[in-house]
Amino acid sequence: MKVPYAGAIDCDIHPAMPSAAALLPYLDDYWRDQLVNRHIDRYSFILTSYPPGSPLSARPDWRQAGGAPGGDLADIRRQALDPFGSRLAICNMLHGAVALFNEDMAAALCSAVNDWVAKELLDREPRLRASILVPAHNPALAVKEIERMAGDTRFVQVLLLAMGEMLLGRRIYWPIYAAAETHRLAIGIHAGSSYHHAPTPSGWPAHRVEDYIAQSTAFESQLLSFLAEGVFHKFPGLKLVLIESGVTWLPTLLWRTSKTWRGVRPEVPWIDRPPTDIVRDHVRLTLQPVDAPKNDAEVLLRTLEHIGSDRMLLFSSDYPHWHFDGEDVLPNGFPGDAVRRLLIDNALDTYPRLREEVGGGNNKETKQEAVP
């Protein structure tokens, strides 16, 4: 079904990546030389998780001859913002820099991407917000980047990958969460893999569709890592957003986890209340792709009841990925009394910066008032 009224906040869109050459103006002399001399500026930095030709990667009517889907701001306005009446949309740049093993090169490219996003997207379209891309595998460099970008309140979240170097709840990553909490940034984990590990505990699947389906199990592992390591206990102000994760796997994971917790409490004594309650307070999931049966509204309703909270789901189109057709971005049968929370309130509660006056950007002319 369509979005019933204007004003939604789209929590996951994917403008096309800038070419590496387009990032050159945002790099210092050393990295510019490195990219040019080594021909790195000719690479695409496309993550294996999102092959450009794959049906999942872009809707047919959002593909355009000669350019990458979401590669033109006019297209983003016409295809991702206007049809859904979105007042705001958060850009998540799935740049391949995060899969590089060279931490310094990854950090330099992440910085360049963030600066490019600010100048080429946020300065030009006031409805856009963005996540800060960081080299998570080096938390010190990641924190440095968060601090560098924190003054620009159009950046509302720190972006991490679902399948990475290590499970993200581990203490080595905690400086990232401390910085995020300090600066009122949510932590967003997005589907995708650096393929530094096999996508499954029994190795490498043959098909891309298997990898994509395995994203939900990667999210399960990350969520359990955040819980078991006590991240939410340490950072009570932290919000964790699972982006493009699917949603229907959540309730049964929580049933099992809250049961297991009763048996393993001595191992993780810092978990002082049922994991289900902790997750409801701290964790949010974006809507698309909705992994419930397309033509069975009853199943969706039952699953939402199993989740047991109308505050956990955030509206997303996942533009330009192909999960739905036309303007039917909401699943059929989504309960009307939960729509406003889904479209607007939950995002405002998750991303405090969305309520704040925009500041810190480079282009003064595009500054706008805070969202009410």
Next chain:
Amino acid sequence: MNVPLRHTTASLGLAVVDCDIHPAYRSPADLHPFLPARWREHMTTFGEHLRQGLSGQLAWPRMMASGMRLDAFPDQGPPGSDLDLMRTQHLDANGVEYGMLMQLSRGGMEERNLEFAAALSHAVNEWQLETFVKPEPRLRAGIVVPQEDAAFAVTEIEHRADDPRFVQILISPRSSDPLGHRRYWPIYEAAQRCNRPIALHVQGFSGGHASTASGWPTYYMQEHYAASSGMQNTLTSLVFEGVFERFPGLKVVLIEGGFAWAPALCWRMDKHWERMRKETPHLKRAPSEYVRAHCWFTTQPIEEPEKPAHLADIIGWIGWDRLMFSTDYPHWDFDHPQQVFKFPLTEEQKAQVFRGNAKALYGLT
């Protein structure tokens, strides 16, 4: 869970088929009579060669008594090693009409030396027969196979094909490659030929890959669920590699991996298959249809929603004819037949889950 039970299930008139019972050795030497001298000596000198950093223990220590019920320790040897105690404490007390043995450790499933793995598997199967199944007719064995070498595995399956006491083929889902890969197909071909289900029981040992797509968990709390995430990945592989299309008679039992995740996984598989179906044109039906036709799930460790009746939604979506009761005796997270369901079942549902589905699947009378 270690308080002596006041009422026995048998006295309440509920007979069950328990689809997950773990036998154990008193000591590794129990296998010696079934091993040739060459491998007996190898076992004594070198032991198993696994893909983990600790020898003879698990890298995530269990929560109590090495993961065992404290009341399940016999006078000598580990829980599960004393048939008399297993009878009085579990088979008799809980009205177990049939019990499916799940041999986990030293099965040769994860042994890196594949010839040793083959010898171990053969020995373990002989040992199951002599120690448990011959003296106790309620018990049934599973054929342990050295799964990473399909030729050795098929030899062992064929060796047991005419013995009805072996009712299924045990494979670890923590395999070296996803189990749908072609290298495992001869095992499925043999399973179909001798009409035995493939039994996938979660395992503590890795086939060479981290437990998650982002490396290794820190706590047992995580590893405990990683087995369920991994089971989903394994099922995905079997479906999308076309195993069920290629072997239409194949049946798969997913054991101790949880089951409540199955409907959501099926919806997810169907959704993305529809979009990506050009990549797997060998699939002729939606993924959920293969699961519905070919897969069975055991109950323990049963998921427990805040509102117990929510579990009935899940079982309804899976199909009441596909769920089979299991206890995991003598492990610490044992599910008792009287307490496993926190919402009322109809008589027909009870009959299916506690007995009927397993009897039909395994051809038991």
